[in-house]
Amino acid sequence: MKLMDLSGFTEAVGNYQLHWEVTSKGEGRNFFEAPMDAYIAYSLPWFEILAGVALLTRFGKLAGVVVIVVMLISFNWALGDAWGRGLEINCGCFGKSDNPTNYGLKIFVNDGLIVAAVLIAIWPWLSRKILRPG
Secondary structure, eight states: OTGGGHHHHHHHHHHTOOOOEEEETTEEEETTSTTHHHHHHHHHHHHHHHHHHHHTSTTTHHHHHHHHHHHHHHHHHHHHHHHHTTOOOOOOBTBOOSSOOOHHHHHHHHHHHHHHHHHHHHHHHHHHHHHSOO
């Protein structure tokens, strides 16, 4: 959905209003203003797709899990920041929408996805321990 409406997703990324002041040539600026919001919006869906494909392969599974967990932690940080500042925005997770995000529910779902990703990563080891103890 994000790839089909990149301008809408760019707007959703910008709506987070994340402040990361970067000093260059003596002046500070918001790191997540244009064009950085577009760079993030145009690249993020591809990282998500590649990480998902990596989960389906034997050799890329661990890398896919690491990328997904790092992204989910980052998403939760951004959601928590927006929630803490009282912003009424759509997270942009499934493309553009006018419905504001239920921050608590979204963070809870992301935490569940983190647990699922970690279980995918440790399942081969865990299944050997369960099926062949000792």
